[in-house]
Amino acid sequence: MSFINNRFFQFLCVFLIGYSLIGGLLVPLSPNIEQLNYKESETELEVEIKTPKLKETLSEVYLKKVSLGDTSTDLIFPTKIGKKVNGYQFTFPHPKLYSNFEKGNNLDLVCQTETWGDLRYFSAFYIDTVTGNTALSHTKKISPKEKQFHLSFPNRTILNETIRNLFFHVPMWFAMIGLLTYSLVQSILFLSKNQLLSDIKASMGARVGMIFGILGILTGMVWAKFTWGAFWTNDPKLNGAAIGMLAYLAYFILRGSIEDEIKKAKLSAVYNIFSYTIYMVFIMVLPRINDSLHPGNGGNPGFNVYEQDNVMRLFFYPAVIGWGMLGFWLTELYVKIHSEKNNLN
Amino acid sequence: MNTQGALVKMEVKYWNVLFWVIVLFSTINELIAQFSKENEGIYLYYYTIIRPSSFILAKIVFHTIYSSIISLITFLIFTLWFGSPVENYSLILLSILIGSASFSILFTLTTAISKGLKNNAVLTSILGFPLSIPLITLVSKLSKEAFFQTTSDNFTINLAILIAFNIIMVVLSVILYPYIWRE
16 A cells, blocks of 8 residues: 555655544534523423523524334413523413323424524423323414524533534544454455465454444443443444454454464454454444444444434535544554564574 | 252253353364374375365365264263253254364464464364354354243344354465465
8 A cells, every 4th residue: 555655645645644533522512502490380380591602592492202103283382481691581372281182102392493493302391190181283384494504513412512522433433443354355355366465454453443342432432421321331333343352452462472473464354354344243233233332333323314404414425434434544653663573584 | 940860950041051162162172182193194194185275175075074974873861860951952953063164264274373383272273262252152042042931023134144254264274275275
């Protein structure tokens, strides 16, 4: 891979990583409902929300039943809206008075704004009793508002500022999988062509891949602490990643325990192919079948939900490409050092 | 649900895990013992008369049968001493067969890799252990189904994953073994 020694490649790599670092850390989050308190009486529901970053006024506020189809009729509008410091206060008629709502329904609180689109507090309320049988009647027709373009990241409940970790955690795994695949290809090449250079490339690819894997686990642990509540959860993807790391450590132990170069190359190539295949099954297939907390696994929505807006993509793709390039650059450097050492010997 | 045995009262969860850990270790020991019994001369003899793929396949089949028998004996001893929580005996037999087959396939390849190196017993375990942990979790999930009369929804999918896993491992062994055959 001679193109890695090209100055342009190296500048591009540094530029992309720097761009995604600076952009990922400095671009502000868009405003959202950050806190919600409520008081209920027999007939009314008083809701207080905090939206400290929101400068403009709300155009529409309603409670919406969470369901799959179009439920523009299952809305409740407030009878009173009051402005507070850093937020608003609404008074809704109590949802349990209406026959549209059944026991077990979840309600989203939606605040519409002109420039930021729909601000949603997902599953703000849960209906546990039903008393009335008055159906709702509406004269207003509400359609969801699209967000206008702003240089800001989506602000989600629970995720909050940690959404920026997307630019660090995910590229690490992409880079690791890319490097391990490179290592696999070199192992297969060694077995078919018997060139020792392929063996060096394979082992260095695995080594740099492991560095990225460890970084991926560390960034993931920080993220897990602030969203799921613990540094390590019993998630199939986490356990799969840890086990895969152990498998690659075993690969390095195997390499360390053989003196003869050809024998070392052959045996470790075979083990590399074997463990790569099983590792990929662990982290790609099993979490999709079993329950997992990760987005896109175990029936969870994919991460597209979080990067609906193009601003995330503007930094996510450069980050992935940049970190991947850095991985291959490092591998190339390691390979150079090792083949020089071999030449000296 | 507790199970009352001759020696102790043990929770089903621990019964299950303990059983599979013992099966894993007995499989490893059995494999290392089998491989170390054979000397270099007999390998040279095999080398002249058969293809490597048939050699590794024969090894896998032999070890699968051997370790299945050992696991069944383990199961009997477990039933005798710790009591048996099993409700569905055909299922536990199935999971014992598949479980010992997957352990033997995995460790046959790792023993083949570390054969002829110094410290080969240690290396076999080091190479095989990381990959055997998920196998243990899958197999214990499968055998847990045997403790109830009805199977859960995940049963078929777990079974399918394990069988697919075994097929992948056998195919990889057959493809890769010829390259390390001479070492």
